[in-house]
Amino acid sequence: IWTSGPTRLGTAWLVLLVGAWLVISPFALGFAHYTAGIANNIAVGLALILLTLGSTRNGLLRAAMVLMGAWMWASAFILSVPRERYMWNNLILAFVVIMSAVASETPYPPNYRPDQS
Numbered sequence: 001i002w003t004s005g006p007t008r009l010g011t012a013w014l015v016l017l018v019g020a021w022l023v024i025s026p027f028a029l030g031f032a033h034y035t036a037g038i039a040n041n042i043a044v045g046l047a048l049i050l051l052t053l054g055s056t057r058n059g060l061l062r063a064a065m066v067l068m069g070a071w072m073w074a075s076a077f078i079l080s081v082p083r084e085r086y087m088w089n090n091l092i093l094a095f096v097v098i099m100s101a102v103a104s105e106t107p108y109p110p111n112y113r114p115d116q117s
Helices: 010-029 035-054 061-078 084-104
Strands: none
Touching: 010 035, 010 061, 010 084, 035 061, 035 084, 061 084
């Protein structure tokens, strides 16, 4: 019950790109000297990359990707990073992560074929 078996990456490939961007975004957007911002984005970025790769083995890991997206959304307001770029970066990417993780999951089993009537 806790494993759904191997799945395709689907639209979750976009989460790989988001994870990579999160790792480099503190340096590219200029908030690398804010410890909370850099630590959060690097940790979340690496976690997203690992969860996305792991979700090809166990599709239930996509739920954790949604939770990471929710944390990204909350961290934009919780962490004291006084840069609007940090806030908007995390808000937009949180939306992308949540939508990609949800859209990449299918309610059908891997071998499902619709009836050709």
